Structure formats: structure tokens, C-alpha cells
Amino acid sequence: MATDVSVVRVFTDADGRFGNPLGIVAADAVAESDRQRFAADLGFSETVFVELTEPGTASATIYTPAVELPFAGHPTVGLSWWLREQGHPVTTLAVPAAPLSIRYDGDDTWVRARADWAPNFTFHQVHDAAEVAADDPSAYDSGHHYVWAWTDEKDGALRSRMFAPMMGIAEDEATGAAAVRLTGELGRGLFIVQGAGSRLRTTVDDDGWVELGGRTVTDASITV
Secondary structure, X not given: OOOXXXXXXXXXXXXXXXXXXXXXXXXXHOOHHHHHHHHHXXXXXXXXXXXXXXXXXXXXXXXXXXXXXXXXXXXXXXHXXXXXXXXXXXXXXXXXXXXXEEEEEOOEEEEEEEHXXXXXXXXXXXXXXXXXXXXXXXXXXXXXXXXXXXEEHHHOEEEEEEEEHHHOEEEEOOOHHHHHHHHHHHOOOEEEEEOOOEEEEEEEOOOOEEEEEEEEEEEEEEEO
């Protein structure tokens, strides 16, 4: 049976360029036992399976091509934006890690999370953006690696790339969970340019809650 997949790109720049593709599928369209295989066949860095609950809420599960994740950044930001576009804006999005608080601010969608909900990343701080750009994904054959350098430390701006072979992702274009985890470690809000040019923003409060935000745009839907 054919399955409809909505596709968005998450953490674009102000002109809608770059961003990380996300597949969005109705939860009742794919049995839970088949979702991992479906996500692997689809090939996006993450695919979400969403169920609409009462007004203002929804729930979702999140899969990379290799594993299910309890929390991830670009799927929760992108799905929350898409839900508003579908006429179902949410203030709460339930994922396996916890219910997430969602807010909308113009073109930006924000997710509130704890750093320890994100996967563990090995952070590699390097000298400058040129060193980030020169890194080779084939150098990483296990784990989750986030390579980054300040571009303006005073303003919290940095350049990054992420390599996650254990998730089945040679290189991720925009990694919200890593941004949340790094924000928690550094204890400050960040403006991140990742991959080819995706944009992510974070804030952190005195209680350690991190907000992750950015822009999302629609791509062409597909049927598989």
C-alpha cells in the first residue's frame, strides 16, 4: 500500500535555503514494527511518525535510518512547524523522552528541552571554520561526532558539522540535539551555522532548560 510522506527542510536560512530534510508520516499509516525499516528505506536523517491527539497537542516517534531516538531537534522543530501549517498548532509535542513545550515566534519554531535528553556526542572543538570545513566524514566509523569552532565567541556564533555513523548518518546537515547538548555544556545561547549553511539558534535559562529554534520550509511530498 502506498504511503504519503510530507517533507520539510528544517533550520533553513532566512531565504529558505539549506536545512535538513525531514520525512513526516501519519502514525497509523505504518505499523510500529515496520517503522525502522521504513525510515531506512526512506533515507532521511530522521523520519517522524505523528499522531494528532487533542487540540494543541500531538505525539510522535523519531527514527534515523538505523535507530529510534527518544528526542531529536530537527524532527521536533520541523514537525511542530508543519503541524501549524496543517491547522493543528501545538503547545505540547509528546516524544518518548518527555512532553516538549513548543512555541511559535513568527517564522521560527522553538522547542524547550533538557540537554540530557539528547544523545551523547563527542565534541571536537577545533581552531577555526576552515578546519571544520576540511574534516572528512570517512574518518569516523563509530559514535556521534560534532566538530565545531567559534566564529565569534563573544556573540556565541560557531561553525559546525556532525558525523553519526552509528545512527546511519554519514553527515547530518543540521543537528538540533547536538546544539541542545552543546548549549547545556557551554551554559550559553548559541547561533550555529552547520553543514552547507543551515542555521540553528539556542537559548538557556538558569534552570538548565534549553530552547532550540529555527525556520522550516515545505518541500515536495512523496509517495512510497
